[in-house]
Amino acid sequence: MTIDPKEISAPEMHGYLLGVIAPRPIAWASTIDKDGNVNLAPYSFFNVFSSNPPMLILSPALPRDGQKKHTLLNAEETDEIVINIVSYPVVEQMSLSSTAYPKGVNEFVKAGLTEVKSDFVKPPRVGESIASFECKVDRVISLGQEPGAGNLILAEVILGHISDEILDENGKPDPLKADLVGRMGGDWYARATPDAIFKLPKPNRNLGIGVDQIPEFIRNSTILTGNNLGRLANVTALPTQEEVEAFGQTDEILEMKMRFVNHRESFEDHLHELAQIFLNGDEVEKAWLTLLQVTTL
Ligand SMILES: Cc1cc2nc3c(=O)[nH]c(=O)nc-3n(C[C@H](O)[C@H](O)[C@H](O)COP(=O)(O)O)c2cc1C
Numbered sequence: 621m622t623i624d625p626k627e628i629s630a631p632e633m634h635g636y637l638l639g640v641i642a643p644r645p646i647a648w649a650s651t652i653d654k655d656g657n658v659n660l661a662p663y664s665f666f667n668v669f670s671s672n673p674p675m676l677i678l679s680p681a682l683p684r685d686g687q688k689k690h691t692l693l694n695a696e697e698t699d700e701i702v703i704n705i706v707s708y709p710v711v712e713q714m715s716l717s718s719t720a721y722p723k724g725v726n727e728f729v730k731a732g733l734t735e736v737k738s739d740f741v742k743p744p745r746v747g748e749s750i751a752s753f754e755c756k757v758d759r760v761i762s763l764g765q766e767p768g769a770g771n772l773i774l775a776e777v778i779l780g781h782i783s784d785e786i787l788d789e790n791g792k793p794d795p796l797k798a799d800l801v802g803r804m805g806g807d808w809y810a811r812a813t814p815d816a817i818f819k820l821p822k823p824n825r826n827l828g829i830g831v832d833q834i835p836e837f838i839r840n841s842t843i844l845t846g847n848n849l850g851r852l853a854n855v856t857a858l859p860t861q862e863e864v865e866a867f868g869q870t871d872e873i874l875e876m877k878m879r880f881v882n883h884r885e886s887f888e889d890h891l892h893e894l895a896q897i898f899l900n901g902d903e904v905e906k907a908w909l910t911l912l913q914v915t916t917l
Contacts, residue, residue: 623636630766630768635805639804642803642808643802643809643810644667644803645667645800645802645803646663646664646666646706646801647666648660648662648705648714648717648749649663649678649702649703650702650703650704650743650744651690651695651698651701652698652700652742653690653693653697653698653723654698657724657726658735658744659690659691659694659723659726660717660727660728660733660746661680661689661691661718661727662714662717662718663679664802664803665681666679666703669774673777674776674780675774676753676755677772677774678703678772678775679770679771679772679773680692680770680771680773681771682764682766684767690723691773692773693723695773695775698742699756700741700756701741701743701755701775702738702743702745702753702755703775704749704751704752705749705750706801707750707798707799707801708799708800708801710749711809713732713733713748714731717731728744734746734747738752740754740778740779741755749783750783750798750799751783753775753779753781754779754780754781755775756778757773757774758775759774760774761774785797796817799811800812824854824856827856828853828855828856829856829857829858831849833853834849834852837914838852838911843889843893844892844896848907852899852904852907852908852911855904855905855908858912859905859908864909864915864916865916867906867913868916872894876890877913884917887914887917888914891910891913894910895907
């Protein structure tokens with residue numbers, strides 16, 4: 621399907637965007653107004669956009685009634701904001717704090733959360749959060765006057781707090797301990813549990829060969845996936861013919877050659893299946909040595 625924002629309503633567009641631009645991190649923003657009333661609300665139009673200076677951006681939208689959200693009003697009024705990070709153990713309280721309570725109502729109280737005094741800014745941080753960032757508002761950029769228009773709050777981090785409980789032995793945030801949560805479309809959320817997250821090595825610094833340089837009989841495989849080709853293309857050079865021939869003397873390959881002596885196509889399919897197993901186990905070199913066995917026939 622194709623979507624033309626001019627042909628559909630703003631709420632429909634909102635739904636499509638949020639359904640696929642996901643999962644999004646959630647800023648749990650704590651602010652105060654000029655009278656010192658504390659406010660807390662979640663915002664998933666949020667991310668880090670600079671580390672030097674350390675700059676976070678979140679975007680309270682203009683609601684249908686056109687009245688600015690309390691977070692935006694307070695950020696403009698006092699130039700201070702604390703951005704707390706949401707993990708699974710606090711999702712229900714985070715969701716509750718999104719309720720549109722009247723201005724002046726403290727959502728820390730409504731959601732049963734602990735106010736911890738910040739070091740440099742007046743808004744408190746959420747004691748239950750795994751991380752909090754005390755920020756000065758650098759600037760606010762309005763993206764329009766219609767309902768749904770974003771208002772970017774550019775928040776410069778002046779002090780960060782990270783719970784020791786989520787650090788690894790080197791003092792770095794451990795994704796396996798953080799139990800982070802992301803916002804998806806509709807009522808959906810994502811939870812970064814150990815079985816849901818995975819590692820992907822960074823592309824080769826020495827420039828991988830690229831998918832276009834993978835021999836055609838491999839590139840056009842009906843078995844290998846785009847992910848498989850992406851990993852294969854990350855090597856700087858293909859194995860030498862001697863290496864391929866030496867690998868061809870291993871029991872597994874010799875047995876396959878015997879089994880499919882008069883069935884070249886089946887042999888190739890099996891090579892691709894075996895290569896895929898090697899790729900799934902991060903053994904890229906063995907995958908290449910396997911795939912290139914057809915060149916020894
Ligand atoms: C997980 C989550 C993410 C949200 N993200 C946004 C957002 O990015 N922008 C926005 O305008 N409202 C967002 N909302 C809705 C606000 O939290 C809600 O309007 C809240 O009442 C605003 O509170 P405030 O007026 O105290 O700032 C989100 C709600 C939830 C539960």
